[in-house]
Amino acid sequence: AAKEQGRNCYRYFTTSMQEKALYRRQLANELRLALNSNQLQLHYQPIVELATGNMAKAEALIRWQHPVLGMISPVEFVPVAEETGIIIELGDWVFHQAARQAAQWRKLNHPDFQISINKSPQQFRDKGNDISQWLDHLRSLGLPGQAIAVEITEGLLLDASTTVTDKLLEFRDAGIEVSLDDFGTGYSSLSYIKKFHVDNIKIDQSFVRNLKPDSEDLAVCEAIIVMAHKLGLKVVAEGIETNEQRALLAAAGCDYGQGNLFSMPLPVEKFKTLLSSQEMVI
Ligand code: C2E
Ligand code: MG
Ligand code: MG
Numbered sequence: 001a002a003k004e005q006g007r008n009c010y011r012y013f014t015t016s017m018q019e020k021a022l023y024r025r026q027l028a029n030e031l032r033l034a035l036n037s038n039q040l041q042l043h044y045q046p047i048v049e050l051a052t053g054n055m056a057k058a059e060a061l062i063r064w065q066h067p068v069l070g071m072i073s074p075v076e077f078v079p080v081a082e083e084t085g086i087i088i089e090l091g092d093w094v095f096h097q098a099a100r101q102a103a104q105w106r107k108l109n110h111p112d113f114q115i116s117i118n119k120s121p122q123q124f125r126d127k128g129n130d131i132s133q134w135l136d137h138l139r140s141l142g143l144p145g146q147a148i149a150v151e152i153t154e155g156l157l158l159d160a161s162t163t164v165t166d167k168l169l170e171f172r173d174a175g176i177e178v179s180l181d182d183f184g185t186g187y188s189s190l191s192y193i194k195k196f197h198v199d200n201i202k203i204d205q206s207f208v209r210n211l212k213p214d215s216e217d218l219a220v221c222e223a224i225i226v227m228a229h230k231l232g233l234k235v236v237a238e239g240i241e242t243n244e245q246r247a248l249l250a251a252a253g254c255d256y257g258q259g260n261l262f263s264m265p266l267p268v269e270k271f272k273t274l275l276s277s278q279e280m281v282i
C-alpha cells in the first residue's frame, strides 16, 4: 500500500529505523550549517480580516533550501531541530528575521502590522531569559510587543509547568499576543485555554478542508467561534482554499482567515509587493 501512495511515501516505508536515525542525524548536522549559511528563509502568508478583506497580519513559515536535497519541508526538519536542541538557535533566528521584517513593513504604511511566529514547546522548557532578550531587541528596533505574536500548540498547555505558565504571562505583560495553533486536534477545552491567557485560536485546517453548508465540520467551527468570542478570544481559520469556505466562516463570525485562497506563503520580496498593493480584497 505504501508503494501505491507514491514516491514520497515509498522511502519512508522501506527505510529501516537505523537508516532513518542516520538520516536525521545528518539532517541535524546540516541544519547547524544551514543556520549560518543563508539556506534558511522565512516565507510569509497573509492573515486576512474576513469582514473587510484587509491583510492585518502574516504568519512567518520557515523554509530550508538545501544545496543538494532541494527544498526541505519544516514538517521534516523542525522535529529534528526539536529533538537535537537546535530549535533554540533556530527559534532565535526566526524571531530576529521576523522582527526585522515587522519593523520594515510597519514603516511602509502598515503601522499596526503584526507577524506571527511559531514557537515549539521545547523553546519554553529552556529556563533562559529569552523573553527579556526578545523585548530588548524589539525595543532596539522601536517596536512594541504587538508587532510580534507567537503561535503555540495545545500540547504545551497540557505540560503546564510553572516555566510555561510564567513565560506565557511574560508575553502577555509585554503585549505579545499568543495564538493557539491547530486548535481542535488536541485535547484541551476552550475554558481551560482561557486560564493561560491565550489571545487567539487558530482552527485547524482539518475542520476547514471539507466545510460545506449543514456539515458537521461547520457545526464544530460555529461552536468554536461562539465559545471563543464569549471568552474574549479572536478566531483565525487556517487552510481556506475556496470562496465557499471563506463565506461560511465569515457568516459564522470568524474574525480572520488564512490560506491559499488569499495567498500561499511568499518569499519576502513577493510578500512586500502584495502588501503594498493590498490586493487582498476579494
Ligand atoms: P502551522 O503553523 O499550522 O502552519 C500552517 C501550515 O499550513 C503551513 O505549512 C502552511 O504553508 C500551510 N497552509 C497554509 N494555507 C494552506 C492552504 O490553504 N492549504 C493547505 N493545504 N495548506 C496550507 P508549512 O509551511 O509546511 O509548515 C508546517 C508546520 O511547520 C507549521 O504548521 C508549523 O507547525 C511548523 N513550522 C513552520 N515554520 C516554523 C518555525 O519557524 N518554527 C517552528 N517551531 N515551527 C515551524
Ligand atoms: Mg502556525
Ligand atoms: Mg496550524
Ligand code: MG
Residues within 6 Å of the ligand: 181, 182
Ligand atoms: Mg501545525
